[in-house]
Amino acid sequence: MKIVGVRLAMLRVPLKTPFKTALRTVESVEDVVVMVDTDTGHVGFGEAPATAVITGDTHGSIIDAIRYYIAPPLVGMEVADLQRITRSVQSALEKNTSAKAAVEIAVHDLWGQLHGAPLYKLLGGGDPVVTTDITISVNAIETMVADSISAVDRGFGALKLKVGKDIAVDIERVKAIHAAVGGRALLRLDANQGWTAKQAVSALLALEDAGIPLDLVEQPVKARDIAGLRYVSERVQTPVMADESAYGPLEVLELIRRQAADIINIKLMKAGGISNALRMADIASLHGIECMMGCMLESSISVAAAVHLAVARSDTITRIDLDGPSLCTFNPVVGGVVFDESRISVPDDSGLGIRDVRGLEAITMPEACRGAGG
Secondary structure (H helix, E strand, O other): OEEEEEEEEEEEEEEEEEEEOOOOEEEEEEEEEEEEEEOOOOEEEEEEEOOOOOOOOOHHHHHHHHHHHHOHHHOOOEOOOHHHHHHHHHHOOOOOHHHHHHHHHHHHHHHHHHHOOEHHHHHOOOOOEEEOOEEEOOOOHHHHHHHHHHHHHOOOOEEEEEOOOOHHHHHHHHHHHHHHHOOOOEEEEEOOOOOOHHHHHHHHHHHHHOOOOOOEEEOOOOOOOHHHHHHHHHHOOOOEEEOOOOOOHHHHHHHHHOOOOOEEEEEHHHHOOHHHHHHHHHHHHHOOOEEEEEOOOOOOOHHHHHHHHHHHOOOOEEEEEOOHHHHEOOOOEEEOOEEEOOEEEOOOOOEOOEEEEOOOEEEOOOHHHOOOOO
């Protein structure tokens, strides 16, 4: 199976409600979709969101990185030579992790199809059913309480509460939600870098003193403030999870060396794809550090790849935050991973199992990237 072309398209899916964090407000998934064509007629699918405030990637940078740097060298390569392909993707240019992730996902999809097996089985196997939490966007307290009750009534057993806007209000938000759903769902806080280290300690101690158990607090301080992460970790009982501070394997090693975080959040778009995400999980495993598998605002194309990886490394990836498809008004993907509220199940189809994606808007590619499918 040889790569003969790479195509790009835009995918737009409205969200059920606006997605609000301390960093941004988003009303729809607007992602770049990658389709890698082969001489056998097989197509591999990948996807990348523009998350400029986190990864620095925009739609324009993702598209140009793929069509001018990443895609041209891949044409003519054998899908069986996966390591050579991933090396080519990772060395094509600096940074641009979302673009690299999208292409790596598509190629891993093809690799699974080549071997006639679901991707997770080739990566290590595991139970093909996982359970995700769901994000509760930062809003007025009464709105967050209502959203939390609705999520629990729909079967979600873990809620990720967005905070980080106003520390006093954040504390009241969590207290109100705990009063409404305490004992029915795990509560996870995500400050999205919105607090200082001292603010984080103050807020978490106030919640702990109030008898509110928290499963974790995610990225309470700025991404580069590793000393701040350690400061928080040393002073609270709540497990501290690094997200924006943990882009790839090198950052994970540094976090472990400095004992700055209890949990690592792995996201394909930060890591630059499946190859580095696997390394992150394996490094964490060697040091006895648990991980979460997370996502940006992505549809069930790239989130499916994250599910496969989470299943294959389930001993280390003990928490799942793959609610992107559940936040969308519809699923544009035909086939593949099944997202049913909190329950996510992987079929026995080869690769990612994706047969088609509806509603794509084609993006023009250079001649060097076009093959039989272009």
